[in-house]
Structures are given as C-alpha cells and as structure tokens.
Amino acid sequence: MTNKNIFQPNWIHTEPIKNSFRSIFKYGAPNGFKHPNIRLFQEIKQVFNLSDLDFEKPYSTGNEIINFQKKSNLADYQIEKFISISGTENVSTNEYDRLKYSSGKTVEEALKLRAGEIDKITDLVIHPRNKTEIAEIVTYCNDQKIPIYVFGGGSSVNLGFLPEKGGVTLVLSTHLNKIVALNEKNQTVTVEAGMLGPAFEEALNNAKKLFGAKYEFTCGHFPQSFEYSSVGGWFVTLGSGQQSSHYGDAADLVLGVEIITPTGTILTKNYAATATGPKILDIIKGSEGIFGVVVELTWKIFKHQPQNRQYFSFIFPTWQAAVEASREISQGEFGMPAVFRISDPEETHIGLKLYGIEDTIFDKLMILKGFKPMQRCLFLATADGEKIFAKNIKRKVKQICKKHGAMNLTAFPVKKWEPGRYKDPYMREDLMDFGVIIDTLETSVNWDNLHEVHEKCRNFVKNRPETICMAHSSHFYMQGTNLYFIFIIKETDLKNYLVFQEGLIDMIEKSGGSLSHHHGVGRMIGRLMPKHLGKNQINVLKALKNHFDPNNIMNPGKQLGIF
Numbered sequence: 435m436t437n438k439n440i441f442q443p444n445w446i447h448t449e450p451i452k453n454s455f456r457s458i459f460k461y462g463a464p465n466g467f468k469h470p471n472i473r474l475f476q477e478i479k480q481v482f483n484l485s486d487l488d489f490e491k492p493y494s495t496g497n498e499i500i501n502f503q504k505k506s507n508l509a510d511y512q513i514e515k516f517i518s519i520s521g522t523e524n525v526s527t528n529e530y531d532r533l534k535y536s537s538g539k540t541v542e543e544a545l546k547l548r549a550g551e552i553d554k555i556t557d558l559v560i561h562p563r564n565k566t567e568i569a570e571i572v573t574y575c576n577d578q579k580i581p582i583y584v585f586g587g588g589s590s591v592n593l594g595f596l597p598e599k600g601g602v603t604l605v606l607s608t609h610l611n612k613i614v615a616l617n618e619k620n621q622t623v624t625v626e627a628g629m630l631g632p633a634f635e636e637a638l639n640n641a642k643k644l645f646g647a648k649y650e651f652t653c654g655h656f657p658q659s660f661e662y663s664s665v666g667g668w669f670v671t672l673g674s675g676q677q678s679s680h681y682g683d684a685a686d687l688v689l690g691v692e693i694i695t696p697t698g699t700i701l702t703k704n705y706a707a708t709a710t711g712p713k714i715l716d717i718i719k720g721s722e723g724i725f726g727v728v729v730e731l732t733w734k735i736f737k738h739q740p741q742n743r744q745y746f747s748f749i750f751p752t753w754q755a756a757v758e759a760s761r762e763i764s765q766g767e768f769g770m771p772a773v774f775r776i777s778d779p780e781e782t783h784i785g786l787k788l789y790g791i792e793d794t795i796f797d798k799l800m801i802l803k804g805f806k807p808m809q810r811c812l813f814l815a816t817a818d819g820e821k822i823f824a825k826n827i828k829r830k831v832k833q834i835c836k837k838h839g840a841m842n843l844t845a846f847p848v849k850k851w852e853p854g855r856y857k858d859p860y861m862r863e864d865l866m867d868f869g870v871i872i873d874t875l876e877t878s879v880n881w882d883n884l885h886e887v888h889e890k891c892r893n894f895v896k897n898r899p900e901t902i903c904m905a906h907s908s909h910f911y912m913q914g915t916n917l918y919f920i921f922i923i924k925e926t927d928l929k930n931y932l933v934f935q936e937g938l939i940d941m942i943e944k945s946g947g948s949l950s951h952h953h954g955v956g957r958m959i960g961r962l963m964p965k966h967l968g969k970n971q972i973n974v975l976k977a978l979k980n981h982f983d984p985n986n987i988m989n990p991g992k993q994l995g996i997f
Contacts, residue, residue: 592956598991627666963995
C-alpha cells in the first residue's frame, strides 16, 4: 500500500535468486528495475478488466532453481581440445551456463523458462581470450563439423542464440571487450566486438585521459538495449540507436571489420570511400553470424559536445499532422535531430502517464487548447553537434511543427523521457509475473505506405479484445521511417501468444512493411525471408553462405531464412 492507500502490487525488487530461471530471462542488470507507476497500473487494470485481487499473487516468477541434467553431445576429446585452446576456466559444460548462453530476451524464451521448459541448449560454452583463439576454434569446428554460435550482450529479441544444431557458443563479451586503437586524425576507433555499449561510450567520453586525444568523443549509437548489447552485435544485426537520425545506423558507422570464417580470415579496408567493386563489408553487414565471427570493427566517432545539446518537444493535434511534419523535417536538408520520435495517439496516451506528464500544467494546457486525449501525438527531440548547427535545427523544426498545428511543450517532456530511456523494458518482468505480456515488433516503411501499415497492424492488434497497442517512429530518413509496435495483452499460454505474434508479423509483411528495421531477423522471422526477398535474392545469400561456410557450422538453423 502507498501512503495514499492506493493498492499497488508487490513488484519484485530484489535480484533474481542465483541459478534460477529468472536470472536468465530477466532483462538488463540483475539489480535494475523500473516498475509500472500507479497511472500505468490503473490503465492496465481498466483495459484488461482486472481488479486488485488479480495482482495479489504472481502467476509465476521463474525464481525456481534450475536443476536438470543434459549431457553435452561433444566427445571428451573435443572438449579437451577446446580446453587446450582457451583454458579450463574459460570452458563450461555446466547445464546452467549452457542454458544461459543459449537464451535471448524474447517473450517466447521467457514464457518457456518461467514454465521450466528447457529448449535446445548449446553443448559447450567457450569464453575465448583473443582472436587467435577464435581462429583456432573456428578451424577445429570446421574440421569436426561442430556448429558455432556467438553471444555478445545477450539482448537478442529474435531467437538469434538458439542452438538448433547443438555445438559450441562463443561468449565474446568476457574477454574481447576493449578498444584496440583510437585514431583521432581519422576520427575512428578500432574496437573488439564483445565490448558493451556503456564501456565503449565511457572510454570515448574520456578519450583525452585514456588516449591523450585533443577531444572527447561519442560513438553516436544508443539502442534501447545499450546497457546489454555489444558493438559487434549492433553491426551484425543492422541495429539502430535512439539518436540514429543524426548519427546514422550501426551499418553506417562501421568502416571496416575483421571476420574469422571457416574458409579464412578477412580484414576489410577501412577507407572512407572506394570504387573497388562490390564491398565485402556490405555482405557482412546484418549477416547475423552465418558467415563467420566478427572480432574487430573500425567505428566512426564524433566529438562529444553535450553542452551544445538542444531539447525540444511538441504536441500535434493528430497522427497525420505529426507524420507530415516529420516528413518535412526529414526532407528539409538543414540537418536532422538526434533523438527524433513521434508517438501515435495511444502511445501518447500511455506515455504521458509513464513520463509523469498527465494532469500537470502541460496536460491541462494541451486540453484547454484543443489537443484531445487519444487524438493528440507527442513529438520528442534533441539536436546534437556544433552549437549554431544544433540551435538551427531546433529553430527550423519549431517552424515546421508550428506550421502543422503543433503546440510547443518546451524541453520538459523529453527531459522526463531521457533518464529512463533504457529502463522501460525492465517493466516486462513485473507485468509477466501477473500474466500480462508486453512485447514489440518493428518494421521499415516509406512515407507513402506508412499510414496503411500503421492502420492495418493496429487493427490486427486491436481486433483481439482487451489490448493496448502503442506505435511510434524513431528512426528517420528522407525516404521514410520505421514503425515500432508495442503491444500489451493478457496471456499466459505460449501457443496462443505465438499465434498472435506470428499473425502480426504476417500483417506487417502483407501491408507493405519490411520484416525488420533494427532488430535483425533471427529464427523468429526467418520463415518469411524467402517470400519477402524472393528466390533470386535468397539464392545469392545461400551462395555466399556456401562460400564462407561450406560445412554450415556458423549459426545454422533458419537464421536469415537460410535452412
């Protein structure tokens, strides 16, 4: 009970029990939490026709200790070989370790683990200490025809780690997590693929002290999974960060890579631009581990100038007005906001509750000026870069938004959003404890089909009784944007959930959206890739797979739709 005697569930606020299922499926930091606030909790109860009694006792917590036996399928001599390469302390056949590094963060995996259901797990976990060991491991696995899977930060949301064919999982973040070199003159950094986002950004922000640089730098890439995702993972899944409209997507930020494949190591050139034919780098982008192990990347960096950052936000009367203003900004050729996000009416409705804006003076003023709930749309933005450049973006955006009927909300909403921008997924476990699922799917759209995809996908979700369906665009280009659908449903049955999820994926594809915008494809969406790309394009991917990996040991099993 709160001090206002308003009931709230007893949300779990302690680290998962050691060696429990929850310690594997919990999102983010073991001691990281963000619970639904009272406004969101009341909204969920109302939509799903639930009472306080439905939140008295969790449906499941997953805090049960993992206790199962599943012998590795590798021969003793094979395990000994891996130990001889990476050392006893870096090789594990322990069932808990094998399950942990075979699992990502999909709802499907979480539901199975909550039920104590053990899916396919890797036969061996290896924490290689350097790229020389990885090359030796790949060569040996190719000779022995042992499948290889790669684990970075663990935040995959498309079954990217599932070891369908058994084999070994390489965990890169344990040891391959350092900056190799910073080249201030070229404004690049060479980084090991297993380095996680916070450590990468912190090192660049302290470039003067750590590398003797003249300037501090930023990586410019901040996905919602930033805390628990790796630089290599960003690249091989074609990730986008929350400031991508200014800095670019992960694929835009990489100039060169070193990749170890079963047919040899490739070190691509890192020129700013060349006309030396089709680029192998472009083939490796988004390859999701099916060609080899990316071990190092040369990454573009930017001057870190937080003192110049401009904050601004607006409220639009309708979704149509927000979209048209965003298109005009994206095609304005005066520079792009870094954070650039528009929320549709339902997400705006939920967002104003989540960010503590509902019932404030801003909310009352919006309503007074005719910006009606469930019609109005929130716009959040920042501008980065040189001071005059950033201020000009803010000025031009303000002009365009005003032209499309928006009301200026100052910096307040975006500054309420920013501190928790990596924390929203932490609410997933709280809700799932009580049988409520929150999940996401995303797609790319062009400006001319955005509204059709948005409407058809929302209709699909809302045709299920008692649902919340929020959507936003947060990665903008001159030719289009993305749509990110966040849905909340009451469901505990995995089969029912998968039918719903697959139906929404099918609707995205049928309505003209791409199968993914920035999460990669994985095994979750792979089934639709042959249809989406067509036979000829899939045959090209298969031919490349056969060249780099003739024995099909690299992340085999429906990844990217290659069976």
